[in-house]
Amino acid sequence: MANYKSPPAKIISIKDLENAALPRASKSVREYWAGGASEEKTLAENSSVFDEYRIRTRVMVDVSQIDTSATLFGRKYRLPIGFAPSAFHQLATDDGEVATARAAKAHNWAMGLSSYSTKPLEDVKLAGGDSAQVLQLYVFQNRKTTEDLVRRAEKAGYKAIALTVDTPVIGIRPADIYNDFKLPPHVKLGNFGADQGPIDNPTSPQSETRDAVTDESKREDLKNTNTLDPSLTWEETIPWLRSITSMQIWAKGVATAEDTEAAIAAGVDVVWVSNHGGRQLDSTLATLDSLPEVVAAARGRVPVHFDGGVRRASDVFKALALGADFVWVGRPVLYGLLYDGQNGVELMQTIFETELANIMMFAGTTSIKEIDSRRLVRKGLRIEKL
Template sequence: MALLNLHDYEAAARALLRREIYDFFAGGACDEITAGDNVRAYQRMPLRYRVLRGGGTADLGQTVLGETLQMPVVIAPTAFHRLAHPEGELATARAAARAGCLMITSSAATTAVEDVVAAARSTGADAPPIWFQLYLQPDRGVTAELVDRAEEAGCSGLVWTVDSPAFGRRERDLRNRFVDLPDGLLCANMVPRGAGGQRRPRDIEFDPGLSWDDLDWLRSATDLPIVLKGIVHPQDARMAVSRGADGIIVSNHGGRQLDTTAASIDLLPAVVAAVEGRIPVLVDGGIRRGTDVVKALAVGACAVGLGRPILWGLAVDGEEGVAAVLELLRDELALAMVLCGCSSVAEVTRDVLFFGPGVAP
């Protein structure tokens, strides 16, 4: 079967993966309303294009927190890439770097952050950076060690996932009794440093006691930019700005945490308005088409994150599969921009969104 789009990659991955692994990647919380709405909300958003603007082919380049990206797409942090393919995060990092995309590697990666950074760098001197995704651990010593590791490995940003004071209820995993990683795989970043013979990883803990004061603590623990992932309320966005966050990712965790949360693209406008351009705002959840990226940019995101489609590419053909997924999205985005009459990311504005007859933009 020819794999013509990201949906085809999901179908191909589904045919290849063991059921419980496909379900772990694809699933959301409870009734999976939000997981589905993230995708459907983009499909419901009509576009309205301009013509005869003479812009030529589209330049997809974008700068995010000082990082130069070849397209406004980053790899969202997802756990356990070696469940999809034996080369796991190494393959993802190489493919992302080849495409000029920034990758956010997860705390729950099955490959250590040092090795992920090295894999990206192995593709050439101009490889884009790796950011490290963090769940703040109740033991500050453990968190400080993770931050130090990420810094020493060469990561250029920290992404603190703030939407997880508890672990979402994933009923597919409960049904499949998918509770532990298979033998031979582990959360490589959670293996204590200097552990000698004792190589057991620590469990990742989800802490309901976290508060804005913990951002002050994290700020004191690192000079890296701190991006808060999982902000959906404009008041929290204002707090993030006033408490010194460097960026925001509007995200409902791909619908894996609080089910029936609104679709992330529907949550984006109020956050963008609250931030008033003071820090960059990214969005993830449900991006499956180049037109979805255009819509997110039009609403005010500087870039989008891609979660599951990366895992589908990885499952289908390792590094080449991830590269193919990114190339498809790049080609679709370039085409969508040209058809909208936009020759650069900066030209993608609210003007391309159609609000319906009689509805004010």
């Protein structure tokens, strides 16, 4: 893990915010948020791959009026950037995801909420209003627990569920194992009640889901429990979700053309390119390397969303230029939340808003729709499909 310097005199970038925020957390929490799978090669590449692209500037274009807005669910948001779902916001501030939702609402950004939120989805929706629109969903082997969560989200007014499709089991995360990561007593799972029985915390080194991967004797015991279900399929899971909700169904965690085709054939409404922030399989593709393949396979039939390694507005610009319709940021939200609660998240948003408008002006793009592949060059071919 990086050694973080003393807080900068002024916070003008997401890197400044990271350096100011992470030292405030305990070692186990800091490394839980910052860490990735195995040797963390994919975690690093998720960010470094953006540097292989350069933005082509355009001059003598009237950029006195810049429109950074984007539309989602028929509603206009300030930017084509949203808060990616992430767990356990109460590790950063007592108000947890409620503080995050208030920041999203204050700046008119979209927000995704994790199933493992520390605040109930209803409270988050109340705080976030039209910004809190997406519930990220894990499917448990006990389908009733999952069904109850979906029905509550629809009743509360969420517009979509983002089915996490890249998590049959949690990846090997050495930092959490070394630190024996556990939630402190004051942090609870806000979306689940005692009447539903124990909820497996898949991020814990003691996760029953992980143990069952290598211990066949435990697999039968986990059936119909609140543990991750590794048996999900396009053919069975998407129709099941369709039968219990009228919300949009997004597939979060798609990285290949093959899965893009399968997702669209199954009837999903959005394909979301993600590798879980480099926290699942190490030495897999960085999400920006996956994006062009997925966009080409989607052929405009469904929107393509994107997350992974986004730390600057230039990263957002490059993802949009490569075909993403919407970009989600994860760790920067946590940096802001840890730094100063809702105010810290709003500071993070202001940084992205200022940077993106600035970049668009230099690139001669007056609206998000004008950002396309003509605005980029790549320094050298690094990934080839075999």
